[in-house]
Amino acid sequence: MRIENVAVFGLGKVGELVAHLLTRAGFKVVGFDSREREVPLLQTRVLDVADVTALREALSEVDAVVSCLPYHLNIAVAEAAHDTGAHYFDLTEDVPTTNRVIELSKDRPDSVFVPQCGLAPGLIGIVGASLAKSFDSIRSIELKVGALPQNPTGLLGYAFNWSAEGVVNEYLNDCEVLRSGERRMVPAMTEKERVVIGGIELEAALTSGGLGTMCQTYEGSVQRLDYKTMRYPGHFRQMHFLFEELNLRDERELVGRILVDAKPPVNDDVVYLHAAVEGIWEGQPFRKNHVRAYRPIEIDGQGWRAISWTTAASAVAVVELVANGTLPATGFVRQEDISLTDLLATKSGQLFDTHGKIDA
Structure with missing residues (x-):
């Protein structure tokens, strides 16, 4: 399944930028949050991830989801992605959450499951x-x-x-x-x-x-x-x-x-x-x-904290690598299977190539 339409769950500082970078990379994006959010140039909806029916309906309309939610909410999203066939990405560092995602990936071999797409792990x-x-x-x-x-x-x-x-x-x-x-x-x-x-x-x-x-x-x-x-x-x-x-x-x-x-x-x-x-x-x-x-940078005229843009850019670069066929579009993908050279070649990954170097 190709990745064209992507849902972003959680529109905090990282989630908002994830949505922007995905749009910048050519994806059609819809953002979901637990409350009304107005984000420039982004279609947004209110969603309670505890509502099982609404969660699955939301994912049935997209090819992939990037969860930027607190770690304890990710298992519900991963299970809904499994049930609807959506590709799944998250930012979690939580070990039990990742273990559950690995289990789901074995039971749904026609979708990709890529957790831990932040900074560490990531x-x-x-x-x-x-x-x-x-x-x-x-x-x-x-x-x-x-x-x-x-x-x-x-x-x-x-x-x-x-x-x-x-x-x-x-x-x-x-x-x-x-x-x-x-x-x-x-x-x-x-x-x-x-x-x-x-x-x-x-x-x-x-x-x-x-x-x-x-x-x-x-x-x-x-x-x-x-x-x-x-x-x-x-x-x-x-x-x-x-x-x-x-x-x-x-x-x-x-x-x-x-x-x-x-x-x-x-x-x-x-x-x-x-x-x-x-x-x-x-x-x-x-x-x-x-x-x-x-350090903080500007992206398309808006300033972003270092923690926000580095986390978001890493996650979106991985989505790009799955979408362009560099990474598998099925099964569980480990972060250590991803080439830094490939990541830096993506539109979002290029940010790491142009920022951050230490003067000798």
Whole structure:
């Protein structure tokens, strides 16, 4: 089934731009949200995804859906896509959601299911896997992303430009990693290390969900694989105090509200991306790095935060790759199966090629 008509579920900052980039890439787009939304040049409708009948009716009118909803709503959308035959894409970092999407893909081989099309998982995995392809053998794959304010204040040095619910889950859920070539689960916010990008000092610690399916893919062939989130120095110490010493680990919703109130979103953000692969390359030990710093940009005259455009562009580029036949149009597609070169060649992926490079 060709992809011409696409539904976008969730018209927040990322969803609105996903719809715009899809239109820019030549798709016919309709946007759905839980409340009335007016988006320039976009047909919008109100939809409650808990309404099973209305959800399936909406998807029966399109070829594909990109879900930009909170992670806990995605399974309902994926199941509706399965029932109607629509191709399915999402931005989730939630492991149980992805596992359900994999199950659905096996039962519906004539549609494509591509979850985790954001930054982490998503673009960072595409970058890491593309670096790894040129090695004779791989010792380690280290992946890191940090979505941060350019001008941090306070002890946390942070701003919640992304879902607080998602950030709290990443900080508290155990992390899947590869150690000595085997999959293991380890606590989040551990194994801290110092990182410097363009002269900016950061700290990185393990967080959950950022690897997607990569541990299954590379088990037995890579000795060490992990994903870490980057923050300004001291951040994780403060989060440890909040969750452990104040005993708020089991109060995730409350913590999310407190944090967003204390550190609301900002427009002057930056997304740091750091991927490194070590191993044998052309017969010799070698390390390859891919380091970027993405800042807000204008697209067709409108300004967009770094976290919004990087997430949206990565997702839409994957839709483009399925639509043009570069990626399969059936079954489950892993992010690590996607070539960075192919992604950069799409209309949306070109944004990554023209922005983000670090001055030497």
